[in-house]
Amino acid sequence: MKIAILGVGTVGTSVINILKKNRHMIAARAGEHIEPVIGVVKDLKKPRECDIELTDDIDSVIDRDDIDVYVELMGGIEEPYEIISKILDKKKAVVTANKALLAYHRYALQEKAGDTSFGYEASVGGGIPIIKALREGLSANKIEKIVGILNGTSNYILTNMMQSGIKFEEALKQAQDLGYAEADPTFDIEGYDAAHKLLILASIAYGVHGNPEDILIKGIEKISSEDIFFAKEFDYEIKLLAIAKKTDNKAELRVHPALVSKEKMISKVDGVMNAISIYGDALGESMYYGAGAGGDATASSVIADLVDIARENKNPMLGYKELSEIQKIELLPTSSIRTKYYLRVKVEDKVGVLAKITNLMSDNKLSIDTFLQKPRNKNENHTTLFFITHTSLEADVKRVMSLLEKEDFVDGRPFMIRIED
Template identity: 40%
Template structure:
């Protein structure tokens, strides 16, 4: 007899797990209306059955034994919401091998082991979906897989980490220093006690790795992604950025140029009128440029119990529709190529430079001479009045290879008149306007 319901098991009843359970339990009528079979939340695994929770879950579906989900013949779809690599990855492998479909919100596992897990899913004839691993509630992964299929994706630029966007927004709008903005983010629960994963860009790099694999059809080792966090972004640079009509955002940038891939995460200046410039606080957004669709942007909540739950449950419904139509593996494809990854020195970008120089005739000639000799031409310049530590010199350079800029900076650093190379920030996003 054909089963009349599709049974679900959740692994991990933390923040996201609670959101997913809440959606499934409280809006089941709304969801089941859209389906030819009912979804039923059959089991929830959590290591601690006694802790207080925000939602009420029927006691009989709770368990602390993984096998009651992973080896439960009734369960069709396993929803992994434990986070981190262990034991999440092993649980996912066990579920896939038991021919259960898997939905996950786990960016770290998907960035590090997604390729193998997707192969394992294909071997077992089941689906592995991971919309919630990037951008919380923003449906960027499904869009890349299903809505932008006609496009050669040329560029992805994402604000994919809410913590750093919150910090940079505070620094920009309220003049806060990095340390104070970080402390505020920690107070509000946006940043962890150890903020390294967010602040140093690792979280964004995981997400960029996942997005790039789909957008460019080429897998990127997360260790090959160029990474710079936001801890060196100063109030001075934010102020000069304003003068130049830019804002500073931590962007995860992926591009395909002439068959080669760029993948980098770093503080970036973008023009005030770029759609990403208006993405503030803990919001996320992903900007995509496709050869046919042109510029496209998705904006929304990149984290949180219910937004992330929204993405997880959408994946569950999508898989359920596949189950109902016996169409699992419908959009899987072995369409990956090996595309070469550029080193950071090969990247072409515009650059913002801030130098501290000695107030002496000829210093500007010396600096601009070195830049010119290295093929770097200057788009705009601000020279500020003297401070006790010399004169700040702010330059924006036209598009050029990073290698040229770095060579020039080495030479500039050797000039006696230059006290300090204070900042180098890449500038993106103008070609759209």
């Protein structure tokens, strides 16, 4: 089977090298040799750590008749969409690791692909075979909930903040120095990367449509040392979670930092690792853990897709042969989310403030489960109050936060973290 590698960067290089290193074993499993015959790059002068003929003329590669599978590892959204569309028009199989592309165009690509193979195992969880697990292994189950740590960069930063007690900025700098975070880390720390992956999983679980703009996405950049103090005090970890669940026949999708009970398996996932817990009605919880990024780990998934194609395994791209029933599921509006909330409010330390806050909360349907006041530093006339609510409506919590912000005894903006326990 002849393949073209569109993009010979971190992942493309690993795909080529692993196909060479494990050539005979992969051929034995696939039933034929998988041969990367041409690679496409932007800059032909850049040194490469793999041995393959290269070109910067992508059209000439798409026009070739001898290529069986195109592996898209360039990144981007609209450009790879155009390129892959042309390839699918020629009925040639495609494999991609590109979650951003799929977050926007997965249904259009599914339609264009029809019976042509389209692999995207590497787009979620890097080397973790989560697409196969969800689409094939769990096909008997109604999926009740998916809870994932889908971004290694954010998880590394949060783990470091919790374990070393350092501030966000310092933890980010360390992640950048170690190569775990990009020079521009926005995409990872603000939750967009995890959201792209969540949309892909939610399509398989629920057949739900929607773009990143349609779901709740919050990042970790506002997590403070005070939040870490509270989490430690009450036996929580703080994790950037991607959550999909079915609520009242609607799909609730959200990405945000969450206080996670230390009893949950997912709270123990530290550093750059990824993990996804899936709750099925037949199986219960099952959890998938591993390297969510890195050239070789991601290439492991890309090659698994290539082996599937060589074996002529036919799986419907997003997991459904018949879409009529599940297409009825819509996204739950973010204001209708119900969960428990942690609120941090900095206030003037004077008599009557606490009563005013608790009254304001109860007037707006928030009931308090736990309360803590941080010991005040000498010479300061402000103190920080922490509240945990019972299960509440997101809209009510938002209203309370904006009302509190207007009070003259409140300093700055109150801050909220959702709780997953």
